[in-house]
Amino acid sequence: MAESQSGGAKRHPRPLSPHLQVYKPQLTSITSILHRISGIVLSIGLLYLVCWLAAAAQGMAAFDTLQSFNGSILGRLMLFGWSIAFFYHLLNGIRHLAWDAGFGFELPAAYRSGYAVLIGTALLTIAAWVIAYFQMGAL
Template sequence: MVTDNRPLSPHLQVYRPQLTSVTSILHRFSGLLLSLGMVMVVVWLLALANGAQAFESVNAWLASPLGLILLVVWTVALFYHLLNGIRHLLWDAGWLLELKGAYASGWTVLVLTVVLSAIVWGGLL
């Protein structure tokens, strides 16, 4: 058997990212961010159960610039993961599997994520 020094699979150095691969990676990353954000929710609920002083201090931290950034990132991750999950359900039903449909649905998910996040945070700030 002849072996050459070529890689057996594409490597990041030679692989051009495609929208489908980027959305797949973002879906996994947004799921991770949602899991980490649940820690924030648990801390908030524990503070609520521990009295007014603990609740006020957690709320003050969440209202700080860092807390607001984390909440905005969590909201973006929530909308992205939800919309991309709906996209995957459509794929499971056999819809939008062609390249044109996959790209159209990918861009739709990205745009709707930004729009919905802006609506939520534009109304809150």
């Protein structure tokens, strides 16, 4: 009897909770994951802003070097990504504030606000880049 308790019996692995292979992503889970990712992207963007300010403090040569990088394809893609992250995090943060106040927990309302955040992010990002393009000439 002691033998069966000490491992002589065949042991089955414990069941695992559903994972990505069987889990169907929902809008609420996707927006939650994107909110976390956008926060990380904004943190990296803040470090880049500090580098930009440090380059401005060092003098024209350092600042011009960084500005030329900002004008490159990679620099513009990074700035575009940061603007998407900024507007998404802003709008989804407002959505979370509404949830904290007790509004929008019903599933249809949560989906409407989720789609509103995604559409608003696209519209605000495009508007910001169009305005910047016309204000600054050709970016």
